[in-house]
Amino acid sequence: MPSCLMCGAGATVRDTLCESCASRYVHWQCAECGTPSLRLREVADERLCTDCAVRILWDRVPADVRDEIDELIAEGKHILAIMAFRDRSGIEPKPGIREGVHLLDLRGKVVKRRAPQ
């Protein structure tokens, strides 16, 4: 028997989930990049994966605030970077902490690559 992707128990539902996880997770696909995944039913009505959602938010941040956020990330001032993203980007509703943390991740890769060693 294949094992459940979420908990490792025997998968009896579509060869990917056990009964108990199948009652909590649904097969889900991002509307933007098409990445399939399993999502808790509570958040299954979100259309985008966190990657796409944050990338779209980032595109809406004014250029000067973007530079400031990148600088803060490069200096390791992560809390300030998240605060700038939430409070100075002018995006309504304000991006959440979850989006902020994901942005650090996303920009962290770019900023590190750019920084001179």
Ligand SMILES: [Zn+2]
């Ligand atoms: Zn399971």
Ligand SMILES: [Zn+2]
């Ligand atoms: Zn996506």
